[in-house]
Amino acid sequence: MTESEEEPSSQLQRHVLDVMSKGHIRIAVLGNVDAGKSTLIGTLCHARLDDGNGSNRKLVTKYPHEIESGRTSTITQHLLAFSEAGETIVPPRSAGRYTDSHLAEHGQRTLSLIDLAGHEKYFKTTIAGLSRGMADYALVLVNASQALTYMSIHHLSLCQMCGIPVIVVITKLDAAPPDVLRYTRQKIAEAIRSPEIGKTRFAVRKAADIDQVVDKMHALVPILEVSCVSGEGLELVRQMMRSLPQRRLHHKKIDRPFEFLLEDQFNIPGVGLILSGFVNAGKIKKGEPMYLGPLKDGTFVKTTSKSVHVAQTLVDGAWAGHSACFAVNLAKAHRHLINRKGMVLVGQPMDQPILGFTAEICLAKGDSTMIKGQTCTTMHILHLKETCRLIDFDAIGGRTTGPDH
Numbered sequence: 566m567t568e569s570e571e572e573p574s575s576q577l578q579r580h581v582l583d584v585m586s587k588g589h590i591r592i593a594v595l596g597n598v599d600a601g602k603s604t605l606i607g608t609l610c611h612a613r614l615d616d617g618n619g620s621n622r623k624l625v626t627k628y629p630h631e632i633e634s635g636r637t638s639t640i641t642q643h644l645l646a647f648s649e650a651g652e653t654i655v656p657p658r659s660a661g662r663y664t665d666s667h668l669a670e671h672g673q674r675t676l677s678l679i680d681l682a683g684h685e686k687y688f689k690t691t692i693a694g695l696s697r698g699m700a701d702y703a704l705v706l707v708n709a710s711q712a713l714t715y716m717s718i719h720h721l722s723l724c725q726m727c728g729i730p731v732i733v734v735i736t737k738l739d740a741a742p743p744d745v746l747r748y749t750r751q752k753i754a755e756a757i758r759s760p761e762i763g764k765t766r767f768a769v770r771k772a773a774d775i776d777q778v779v780d781k782m783h784a785l786v787p788i789l790e791v792s793c794v795s796g797e798g799l800e801l802v803r804q805m806m807r808s809l810p811q812r813r814l815h816h817k818k819i820d821r822p823f824e825f826l827l828e829d830q831f832n833i834p835g836v837g838l839i840l841s842g843f844v845n846a847g848k849i850k851k852g853e854p855m856y857l858g859p860l861k862d863g864t865f866v867k868t869t870s871k872s873v874h875v876a877q878t879l880v881d882g883a884w885a886g887h888s889a890c891f892a893v894n895l896a897k898a899h900r901h902l903i904n905r906k907g908m909v910l911v912g913q914p915m916d917q918p919i920l921g922f923t924a925e926i927c928l929a930k931g932d933s934t935m936i937k938g939q940t941c942t943t944m945h946i947l948h949l950k951e952t953c954r955l956i957d958f959d960a961i962g963g964r965t966t967g968p969d970h
Contacts, residue, residue, distance in 0.1 A: 581669045581878045586816050586886035590809055591642075591677045591699050593729070595691065595720040596706030598683040601736040601793060603637055605706065606678045608793040609803065610645050612653040615793040625680060638687050640694035641680045642888070644876065646672025647807055662877075669876035676806055677888070685716055689943070695727060696945035697828060699843060701812040702782075703729045709741035709790070713752040722761050730782040730812070733757075733766075734802065738792040750788075757786050772804055779808045815845070815886030823847030823855070823912035825891070826948040830903055837871070838900055840891045840910065842948065847912060848884035849873075856914045857895070860902050865914040868893045907949035921956070 594602045607621030608614065615621040619635065626632050627641050646654040646668035654672050656664040669675060679698045681691045695703075703724045707717055724731045733753055741749070757766045767778045767785040778787045789805065791798035828842040840857075849855065851873050858865030871892040873880050883889040891910070895903075934940075937957050944953040 577670060578878070578880045581666075581876055582880060582883070582887070584672055584675050585669055585876050585888070586884065588811055589675050589677070589886065590701040590811050591679060591813075592806065592809075593679045593681060593695055593698055593700040593703040593724075594706065595681050595695075595703055595724070596683050596736075597708065597711065597714040597716040597720075598636055599711070600683060600706040600708045600717070602683060602706050603680055604793050605704075605734070605736060605791070605802075606643050606680055608799065609653070609678070609806075610643050610655075612655050614796050617794045621793060636684050636687075637680055637682045638684075638690065639682070640690060640698075642698075643678045643680065644668050645676045645678055645806070647674040647803075649673045651804075651807055653803065664877075666877035669878060674807060683716065688716075688719070691720075692723065692945055693950055695723060695729070696950075697826070697843075697948040699813055699815075699947075700729050702809060703731050704734050705731055706734050706736050707749065707753060709735045709737050709746050709749050712745070712749045713756055718756055721756060725762050731786050732782075732805065733786055733788045735788065735790040736793070738790050738797055739795045753788065762786075769801060769805065772801070775801070775805050775808050779805075779810070813886075816884070818846040818885040819848050821846040821885070823849050823910075825849070825855075825889070825910035827857075827903075827908045827910060828948055832900070836892055838893055838895050838903075840893055842889070842910075844883050844885050844887045844889055845947070846885050848882060849912065850882035853912075855891075855893070855910045855912065857893070857903070857910055858908060859915070859918045861905070863917050865911070866895070866899050866902070867914075868895050868910075870894075907951060926958075 594606060596602050603622040603625050604615050604619060607624040611621065611624055613621065622635070623632055625641065625643055626637065627639055631637055644665045648654055648671070654668055656667040660667040679694060679700060681694045705717060705720050705724065707713055721731060735749060754766050756762060757764050764784055764786045767787050769775060769778065769787045769789050778785050787805065789798055789802055791802055793799070824846040826843045826845050827840055830841065831839040833839055849870070851870050853869065855868055855870065856865040857868055860866065871894060873883055874890040875883055875887050935955060935958070937955065940955045941952055942955065944951050
């Protein structure tokens, strides 16, 4: 059967799988509380201006308490799709809850915007979201009327330590007095030039500036200014996102052994156990055997997938680079064992998991004291989040801080 003779459902599946892997990029959205992160995401994804009272924020918030407080406390992802002409695709009301499916089916370029918490109380949640989000880039939002807060500096430093290129977006431009805006720009420039960041700012004021900076983000930090109420600067932000190249080439890991990073699980009546996460390597087809673990004793339990969904679309399989959901065959006696963070689905059972390792780490500025054999901390490696003990450590080159350590 030739490509033109393929069934429409097969062509649709292939388009969704391609658009959600090759060329798909993930952008983490960070910034201090009240910087307008959720509002900007709602404005971009729904292609409508905000009313100044958080109408667009309500389109993307997940829980009622987030709407009431105006503070994001969870990790959420929102799909943004562009047509072949570069226009934002807005799902119709008829799409209902299946907005991602509509966007993946009709989009030619897709982006996942990861909405992260800005309040200091939820900083651990933000670290976890940045670690497991596989972000290609990060948008650090700064309120034009609040200058640069210490939480925004933490977010800049965190992205620098994780090796994620940063784009700074100054928001709420319509509400900032000119002298305050100038002070905000000055403080952002000082933070970018600081030894912790060590990059050069680049003000993006027209479309031609995007072409100059998009392939130099290892050394430059683009700065855009936007207002979700007046619409000023929004088209530049959209064009910047459309122009960003994919940095994490997951589709090149298809030939590796299958590895699925488990992030969440659900039990749906009539369907069974659903495992949600990210395909980090390899490929899998519906019905092929998989191994889930490690369990508390380090073993893996065998299972198979009944169905696979990518972007709310039923597909025959998934490969590296896809955020996917698997409905798996697993006995009820084993379901209670899936209670650990950091579990995986693999194509072949693994050897006994390791309990210790040697790593080169970077120490951010802080007032804590580290004692060999006694200091415990939380370790984030991709989707894995575990408490670990620092058995022994030495400074590299006589230094304990800096971007290379």
